[in-house]
Amino acid sequence: MRDDITNIAIDDYLASLMPPRPAPLADLEREGYQKGWPLVGPVEGQLLYLLARMHGTREALEIGTATGYAATWLLRAIAPAGGRLTAIERDPARIALARTWVTRAGFGEQFTIHQGEWFSELGQLAGPYDLVFLDILRHLSGEGEALRALAMCVPLLRPGGLLIADNVLCNALVLEDDAAPTVRGIQEFNRAIMSHPELESVIVPLRDGVGICRRRDH
Numbered sequence: 001m002r003d004d005i006t007n008i009a010i011d012d013y014l015a016s017l018m019p020p021r022p023a024p025l026a027d028l029e030r031e032g033y034q035k036g037w038p039l040v041g042p043v044e045g046q047l048l049y050l051l052a053r054m055h056g057t058r059e060a061l062e063i064g065t066a067t068g069y070a071a072t073w074l075l076r077a078i079a080p081a082g083g084r085l086t087a088i089e090r091d092p093a094r095i096a097l098a099r100t101w102v103t104r105a106g107f108g109e110q111f112t113i114h115q116g117e118w119f120s121e122l123g124q125l126a127g128p129y130d131l132v133f134l135d136i137l138r139h140l141s142g143e144g145e146a147l148r149a150l151a152m153c154v155p156l157l158r159p160g161g162l163l164i165a166d167n168v169l170c171n172a173l174v175l176e177d178d179a180a181p182t183v184r185g186i187q188e189f190n191r192a193i194m195s196h197p198e199l200e201s202v203i204v205p206l207r208d209g210v211g212i213c214r215r216r217d218h
């Protein structure tokens with residue numbers, strides 16, 4: 001198994017190959033790293049961008065948007081073709097930052113953010129979405145919460161739609177037998193996406209692990 005140092009070196013190597021990002025994204029990245037804001041980073045940002053582009057995503061949803069970094073990557077892919085991103089975030093200060101950064105990137109009109117807890121906000125959304133990016137798994141400590149998130153996301157996807165989930169390897173803690181509740185929830189989530197009757201899925205060991213699922217259309 002690769003050790004932590006090797007994993008970090010590979011992440012740094014992949015990031016070093018990335019072409020420069022345009023100004024608002026590069027500025028957000030720099031400030032985010034300085035201030036310890038959570039963000040997926042340029043390599044996973046590029047993965048989100050490419051998946052959304054290749055998939056022809058129009059309507060996207062992000063659950064846990066923080067300061068709008070991943071949102072900006074997604075909007076770069078979908079906004080030029082008339083797509084829109086809806087987001088959910090509970091922290092008002094982060095919502096203000098996300099609005100500022102996304103507007104600075106030129107996508108303010110295509111971005112709607114709902115303030116509140118993920119489950120109540122998600123319950124109000126009708127969908128269908130072409131792509132859902134679930135980025136709160138490491139925050140879910142309640143029993144069955146990660147499975148509940150999955151159960152609520154799948155019906156919101158149109159057939160053929162993509163569910164992308166971040167942090168599904170949880171810093172390799174998913175390998176532990178006697179894991180903490182949050183990690184146990186992610187282990188259950190991973191088993192569920194890999195055997196879900198409505199999904200075809202893969203887990204990519206990029207950064208903290210990215211689950212990529214497609215809702216079947218038969």
Ligand SMILES: C[S@@+](CC[C@H](N)C(=O)[O-])C[C@H]1O[C@@H](n2cnc3c(N)ncnc32)[C@H](O)[C@@H]1O
Binds near residue numbers: 040063118
């Ligand atoms: C990992 S960060 C998102 C990073 C963002 N996707 C990006 O890469 O730019 C997770 C976000 O989810 C939010 N969050 C955590 N628990 C939540 C909950 N129960 N309801 C709504 N938002 C929540 C946190 O405030 C945090 O900003």
